[in-house]
Amino acid sequence: MKINKLTLHVISMPLKKPFVTHLQTVEKREAIIVEVQDTDGLTGLGEAVAFSTPWYTEETVKTCYHMIKDVLFPLVEKAPFSHPKEIGQRFKQVRGNPMAKASLEMALWDLYARQHNKPLWTILNGTRNKILAGAVVGAPSLNEMVMQASDLVDEGYERIKVKISPGADIELLKVIRSEFPHLSLLADANSAYTLEDTKHLNELDEFQLEMIEQPLGVKDLVEHSILQKEMKTPICLDESIVTPEDMKSAIYLNSCGVVNIKLGRVGGYTNALEIYRLCQENLKKVWCGGMIEFGVSRAHNLALASLEGFSIPGDISSSSKYWDEDIIDTPIVVNHGYVDRLEGPGIGVELNKKRMIEVTEFKEVIEI
Structure with a gap:
């Protein structure tokens, strides 16, 4: 693969409705769209899904921009390669910064598939004709949360994830479960609880949740293992799983029953596929998480979620859930x-x- 151009687009777009968690309310979404072009003029697309401020992880749009331009792309340039997985291995010499790594690696995987004139899901050995889709509910009040859930059910979603936190959990789940007794329902805590809340968290078992996502610390594996022994509801790990090594530790400790795999969080396809393999071999369920992303990342999520083991609906909602108009030519x-x-x-x-012209705040082209 011979790359001769990198284009970085910093884009910004308001959400149709604010997205609310106990950590942050997102009203406007920034991201970086990454284009890599080969010597034949073919282009691959990636997306850096970090937020403007470091509320979800340490990375931000600005840190990703620096890492892509000044650190990671020079590693792509420095030596020939024939497959994007070689770049995933090359990036391991750089500590951290998984979202920056993922955006560039995603673009290279897309380009590689285009060079072979094949859908990316075939390169990944995906088998699913239809991808299981779910959506996330996050709003300032209980009534708005219930209304969002109702609207999503009317739109045909069969799995809904609800953002919870202490004081905004039991009553919310009780109302939604009463309204939709057969709905596949899961709760996402974004590390809002501690082990001291174990008795309270055990009360969630009555709502027959598919899982509770990341109830404890963002880097924790040990306390999740302790909590999982106390709960019937399966724990799903999100922020705690960044590398395959994290996944091995979680398996050894039995910290979870489910893993949310996000390309951006784990640093791209190389790590995502290894984490997926470990989960398959150790009977851990997986699903594809979302990051309130634009259409490029959403299309990559579809390719990843085409793998047979993604048996739980992921955070793969329609483009219209968040955007009046997405940045891709064919909305999801x-x-x-x-x-x-x-x-x-x-x-x-x-x-x-x-649409890209309308939402782009800054653009830079780097030619080799």
Whole structure:
């Protein structure tokens, strides 16, 4: 693979509705769209999904921009390579910064698939014709949360994730479970609890949740292991799993029953596929998480979630859930809880150039 151009677009777009967690309320979303071009003029697309401030992880849009331009892309340039997984290995000499790494690696995987004129899901050995889709509910009040859940059910979603925190959990889940007794429901705590809340968390078992996601510390594996022994509801790890080594430790400690795999959080496909393999071999369920992302990352999520082991609906909602108009030429659409896999080369979508001009705050082209 011979790369001769890197283009970085810093984009910004308001959400249709604020996205609320106990950590942050997101009203406007920034991201970096990454384009890599080869010597034949083919282009691969990636997306840096860090937020503007470090509330989810330490990375931000600004730190990602620096890392992509000044540290990671020079590693791509420095020596020939034939497959993007070689770049995933090359990036291991740089500590941390998984979202920056993922954005560039995603673009290279997309380009590699386009060079072979194949959908990326075939390169990944995906098998699912239809991708299981779910959506996230996050709003300032109980009534708004219930209304969001109701709207999503009406749209055909069969799995809904609800953001919870102390004082905003039991009553909320009770109302939603009463309204939708057969809905696949899970709760995402974003590390809002401690082991001192074990008795309280045990009360969630009555709501027959598919799982509770990341109830304890963002880097913790040990206390999650202790909590899992006390709860019937499976624990799903998110922020705690960044590397395959984290996954090995979680398996050894039995810290969870489920893992949310996000390409951005784990540093791209190289790590994601290794974490997926470990989960398959050790009977841990997996699903594909979302980051309130734009269409490029959403299309990559579809490719990853086409793998057979992704048996739980992921955070793969329609483009219209967050955006009046997405940045891709073919919006992602959920129909009765599923999204059709994308059949075009690579991730199967192109940038909507008109929309990109409207939402781009800064653009830089780096030619080799």
